[in-house]
Amino acid sequence: YKLTCSGHLKAMAPTGETLQERSKGKDVRTSNIVAAKAVASAVRTSLGPRGMDKLMQLPDGEVLISNDGATILSKLNVLHPAAKMLVQLSQSQDIEAGDGTTSVVVLAGALLDACTSLLEKGIHPMAIASAFLQASDKAVAVLTNISKPVNLGDRDSLLHSVETCLSSKVVAQNTDLLAPIAVDSVLGIVEDPLKSTNVDLRDIRLVQQMGGTVDDTELVQGLVLHKGSKKTAGGPSQMKDAKIALLQYCLSAPKTDMDNNVVVSDYAAMDRILREERKYILQQCKVIKKSGANVVLIQKSILRDAYNELSLHFLAKMGILVVTDIERDDVPFICRTLGCTPIAHPDQCKADKLGQAEHVGDVVMEGGNTKVVKFTGVLNPGKTMTVLLRGSNDLVIAEASRSLHDAQCVVRSLVKQKALIAGGGAAETEVALQLQAYAQTLQGKDAHCIEAFAEALEVLPYTLAENAGMKPIEVVTELRKQHAAGVKGAGINVKKCCVDDMYNLHVVQPLLVSTSAIQLATETVCMILKIDDLVVVA
Numbered sequence: 001y002k003l004t005c006s007g008h009l010k011a012m013a014p015t016g017e018t019l020q021e022r023s024k025g026k027d028v029r030t031s032n033i034v035a036a037k038a039v040a041s042a043v044r045t046s047l048g049p050r051g052m053d054k055l056m057q058l059p060d061g062e063v064l065i066s067n068d069g070a071t072i073l074s075k076l077n078v079l080h081p082a083a084k085m086l087v088q089l090s091q092s093q094d095i096e097a098g099d100g101t102t103s104v105v106v107l108a109g110a111l112l113d114a115c116t117s118l119l120e121k122g123i124h125p126m127a128i129a130s131a132f133l134q135a136s137d138k139a140v141a142v143l144t145n146i147s148k149p150v151n152l153g154d155r156d157s158l159l160h161s162v163e164t165c166l167s168s169k170v171v172a173q174n175t176d177l178l179a180p181i182a183v184d185s186v187l188g189i190v191e192d193p194l195k196s197t198n199v200d201l202r203d204i205r206l207v208q209q210m211g212g213t214v215d216d217t218e219l220v221q222g223l224v225l226h227k228g229s230k231k232t233a234g235g236p237s238q239m240k241d242a243k244i245a246l247l248q249y250c251l252s253a254p255k256t257d258m259d260n261n262v263v264v265s266d267y268a269a270m271d272r273i274l275r276e277e278r279k280y281i282l283q284q285c286k287v288i289k290k291s292g293a294n295v296v297l298i299q300k301s302i303l304r305d306a307y308n309e310l311s312l313h314f315l316a317k318m319g320i321l322v323v324t325d326i327e328r329d330d331v332p333f334i335c336r337t338l339g340c341t342p343i344a345h346p347d348q349c350k351a352d353k354l355g356q357a358e359h360v361g362d363v364v365m366e367g368g369n370t371k372v373v374k375f376t377g378v379l380n381p382g383k384t385m386t387v388l389l390r391g392s393n394d395l396v397i398a399e400a401s402r403s404l405h406d407a408q409c410v411v412r413s414l415v416k417q418k419a420l421i422a423g424g425g426a427a428e429t430e431v432a433l434q435l436q437a438y439a440q441t442l443q444g445k446d447a448h449c450i451e452a453f454a455e456a457l458e459v460l461p462y463t464l465a466e467n468a469g470m471k472p473i474e475v476v477t478e479l480r481k482q483h484a485a486g487v488k489g490a491g492i493n494v495k496k497c498c499v500d501d502m503y504n505l506h507v508v509q510p511l512l513v514s515t516s517a518i519q520l521a522t523e524t525v526c527m528i529l530k531i532d533d534l535v536v537v538a
Contacts, residue, residue, distance in 0.1 A: 025532035029125065032082035032528050033112045039078065039086040040109025043069045047102045047460070049167040050468040050494050065170060065395050068402055069102030070094040082528055089524045096520070097513045098409015099165050103460060104517040110459035111525040114452040123445050129526035131449030136522035138438055138450075139431045139457070140515045146430055146488055147419035147511045152193040157420060158183045158411055160506040164423045165410045169403040171396075174214045178400070181219045182407035185385040188221075190415060199415050201408055205333055205386045208397045212367035216390035217400070222378050223337045224386045225297075228362045228371030229323050233309065235316030238361035242375070243354045245293035246326070246334060248344045251284055251311035253277040255304050278310060284346050285314040291349045295321045295360050299328060299342075321360060323373050339380035356380070365390070413510035422502035423509045424491025425461025429479045431518075432457040457518075461492060468494040475499065 045052045046067040054072050056064045066072055070090045078084050086105055093104040111132065118128050150157045162179040166172055189203040190196050207224045229237050264270045288296060296315060298306050307324055315322050326334065331342055340355030358377025365372065372388070387404065391397035414420070421427045435454035439447045458476055465475040475492060478499045482490035491507065493500035502508065 026119075028532055028534050029119070029529070030116075031534075032080075032531055033116055035080035035083040036086050036528060037109050037112050039073065039076075039083045040105050040112070042076070043072055043090075043102050044106050044109070044463055045467060046072065047106055047168075048464040048467050048494065049172065050464075051102070051168055052467070053170055063395065064398070066399055066402065067102070067168065067170065068406065069105055071402060073101075073105065081534070082531070085524055085528065089520055092520050093517060094409075097413050097510070097516045099406050099413070099509070100513040100517045103513075104521050106463055107456070107460060107517060108521040108524055110456035111453065111521060112528065113459075114456045115525065115529060118449060118452055121448070123448065125529040125532075127445050128449050129529045131446045132453055132522050132526055134446065135435055135450045135453040136518055138435060139453075139518050142431045142434045143421060143427060143511060143515055143518075144419070146427070147421045148508075150414060150418050150420045152187065152190070152415065152418065155183060155187075157508070158187075158414060161414065161420060161508050161510060162407045162410050164507050164509050165407050166403060169406070170399045171214055171403050174217075174400070177215060177217060178404055178407060181217065181387060182404055183411055185219055185387055186408050186411040186415070188385045189383045191383065196415055199412050201405070201412060203333075203336070203382075203384045204408060205384070206389050206401050206404065207372065207386060208389045208391075208401060209365050209370060209372060210391065210394065210397060211365045211370065212390040212392070214389075214391055214396065214400050216366065218388050220374065220386040220388055221376070222357065222381070222386065223334065223375040223384075224388050225323055225326070225373040225375075227323070227325060227373070229321050229373055230307075230312055233312040233316035235312065236319060236321050238359070239295050239321045240359055242295045242321070242357045242360040243293050243351075244295045244297065244338055244340055244357060244360065244375075245288060245291065245349065245354055246297045246299070246331065246338075246340050246342045247288075247349075248299045248331070248342045249346065250301050250304055250306050251281060251298065251315075252305040252308045253280060281308070281311045282314055285311060285318060287346045287349050288315070288320065289318045291354065292351050293349075293354055294319065295357075296323070297326050297334065298322065298324045299326045299331060300324075333384060336382035337384040337386075338375065338378055339382060367392075410510055410513070413512040417510065417512040417515075419511035420508045421511050421514060422489040422491055423507040424493065424500075424502045424505075425464050425479065426483075426489050426491030426502045427509075427514050428457045428460045429476075429483050429490070430488055433480065433483050464492050464494065468492070468497060470494075470497050 051067050053065055053067045056075050073087045073090045078087055086108055089108060090101045090105050093101050115128055159179050162182050163175050166175045166178060185204050190199050207226050231237055300306060338355030341353040343349050343353050356379035357375045360375050362371045363374045389397060389401055391400055432454040435450055439450040461479055462472045462476050465472040479490055489501045489503040490499055491502035
């Protein structure tokens with residue numbers, strides 16, 4: 001008690017005994033959850049084979065059509081820091097598994113929704129986070145237990161998993177063509193199908209050419225350069241038994257290091273300069289011819305011209321096919337594919353630096369007016385693949401490229417972890433059922449939290465049914481019933497709008513996609529739960 005000015009005794013609140021949670025912590029947590037749920041609801045309608053596509057107009061006026069979660073969220077201008085965490089979550093899933101970028105965000109939104117009701121019951125955020133992590137580990141164990149092992153030699157299983165991935169894309173009608181291309185391109189760069197645990201998709205090059213349709217897309221056992229050969233000086237456009245040199249030096253007159261001006265006073269001096277330039281370039285071209293090269297790739301140059309009309313004229317007279325403007329970033333891939341070594345100086349231009357191919361030549365793209373250079377029958381091919389992607393316009397080509405990359409990521413996931421699970425919401429329903437049974441064996445707050453986690457998992461089959469125009473509550477109830485009866489593959493058949501066995505329909509997906517989604521979503525939700533203050537640093 002303390003004595004006030006008026007002489008009355010006033011009771012004081014006890015200090016140091018109990019620590020009451022600040023109201024600001026609750027407000028910040030609620031704000032974070034609301035912002036993150038708003039991001040999840042933005043992509044929820046694009047989940048599954050019957051999901052809608054998003055049309056986005058970017059700040060520069062460019063238009064983008066996609067239903068890939070990571071692509072949509074990466075283009076959103078998100079300001080709230082907690083909402084940005086969900087954007088980064090979809091990008092993490094894209095890097096780890098390549099597929100399931102929409103599912104992981106929808107799952108995170110469902111878990112945050114579950115957190116709201118748990119927090120209202122007075123359960124501490126740290127207790128919820130701890131129980132969710134426990135439930136996540138249990139869910140991964142259940143998924144691993146119900147998964148079916150797959151062999152990379154079983155091409156049909158790989159095709160089924162890729163077809164499931166492509167069924168929800170804009171280019172779903174071209175699945176029959178793109179699925180084998182995705183599988184063969186990844187298997188072509190795997191070192192050892194039995195022992196390999198990862199694969200680098202940068203060894204697969206996607207060359208985009210407008211014209212024709214997506215059906216004209218092809219897998220090339222060799223190399224394709226997106227620009228035709230130089231024929232201004234009348235050089236050849238086709239070459240058999242090609243010996244290929246990749247030049248990193250310039251076939252043009254040298255320049256001084258400093259910006260100097262040369263003043264020419266008479267015509268004799270000018271003739272002498274031109275004669276010296278001609279002699280210098282001719283000598284360089286003779287060195288190339290002497291090495292045995294009949295195809296020359298010239299790297300782009302910044303400081304001076306990589307080539308000039310004179311050098312192209314001499315090379316054409318010598319019967320050498322010339323391809324110019326090779327990007328610096330493409331050099332390592334070209335060298336690995338053709339088995340050649342980049343030549344940085346004329347003195348290094350020797351026969352042992354050259355790559356060999358049966359045929360090199362220009363190919364006119366049907367349906368368009370562009371040409372590409374195609375290298376086929378490479379003598380010492382590296383572990384690389386090239387996909388020539390066609391489409392009627394930029395929007396189609398861009399979406400086909402993203403879809404094909406996702407399909408290749410699915411095959412990479414199977415290389416990392418050789419196991420398949422049922423799709424169509426079957427795996428999530430089975431995990432939810434087993435988690436609810438596990439929660440019954442526990443007591444106290446953990447049981448409540450794990451049960452809420454299990455209910456949140458059912459949002460995925462619920463959303464699949466909702467997007468397909470089915471009655472979601474009836475579908476999820478039927479799913480529960482069939483899984484309780486022991487049908488572990490029971491999932492949603494969106495084509496016939498019924499519950500069916502996904503294994504019989506060959507609707508399967510890699511184990512890594514689902515385990516990664518559950519783990520990453522749980523980690524992100526726990527991180528948001530642990531935040532109780534928002535500090536803006538100016």
